[in-house]
Amino acid sequence: MATKSVVQEVKEIALAIELIELGARLQLLEAETSLSRDRLIRLYKEVKGESPPKGMLPFSTDWFMTWQPNVHSSLFYNTFVFMNRQARCEPIHAIVKSYRLYLEHLRLHDETPALSLTRAWTLVRYFTSGLLQMTPCSRCGGRYVAHAHDPQRGFVCGLCQPPSRAGRTRRNALASQIAA
Numbered sequence: 001m002a003t004k005s006v007v008q009e010v011k012e013i014a015l016a017i018e019l020i021e022l023g024a025r026l027q028l029l030e031a032e033t034s035l036s037r038d039r040l041i042r043l044y045k046e047v048k049g050e051s052p053p054k055g056m057l058p059f060s061t062d063w064f065m066t067w068q069p070n071v072h073s074s075l076f077y078n079t080f081v082f083m084n085r086q087a088r089c090e091p092i093h094a095i096v097k098s099y100r101l102y103l104e105h106l107r108l109h110d111e112t113p114a115l116s117l118t119r120a121w122t123l124v125r126y127f128t129s130g131l132l133q134m135t136p137c138s139r140c141g142g143r144y145v146a147h148a149h150d151p152q153r154g155f156v157c158g159l160c161q162p163p164s165r166a167g168r169t170r171r172n173a174l175a176s177q178i179a180a
């Protein structure tokens with residue numbers, strides 16, 4: 001029977017704590033570490049002071065297509081692609097780094113995060129399984145999260161064609177980031 005090295009185990013616990021602090025659900029922790037469910041639950045309770053929420057993740061690709069989530073998801077995913085390519089670290093570490101940058105960006109612009117860490121992680125999984133693609137906007141050139149196989153020609157993003165309720169300043173702040 002192979003025994004897990006102590007160093008490896010410490011790394012996994014450190015990763016799990018970081019993920020829990022950033023708001024990860026149990027499913028994410030189980031997928032990204034080899035720690036047992038019982039240990040993860042105990043860790044979660046210790047870090048958060050409460051039991052992890054039960055039940056399946058109620059996500060679908062459609063959530064990422066609605067206006068504000070699409071802008072936030074695109075901001076996150078553009079950063080993730082860059083991180084994943086540049087840092088050459090494991091995807092989960094690229095997710096954590098990109099997610100921290102995403103939070104930092106929103107904090108600077110005084111915006112509330114729409115994307116949870118678990119949703120960000122699910123987004124990356126949807127890309128990996130080919131359900132989503134990045135589509136360039138024909139007006140601003142920024143790349144946006146879209147359904148795979150949707151027509152790419154003439155696509156106009158949510159920032160170039162926002163619903164009237166969206167504030168102009170906030171749009172511009174996010175647009176400059178995505179088109180950069």
Ligand SMILES: [Zn+2]
Nearest residue numbers: 137140157160
């Ligand atoms: Zn655009």
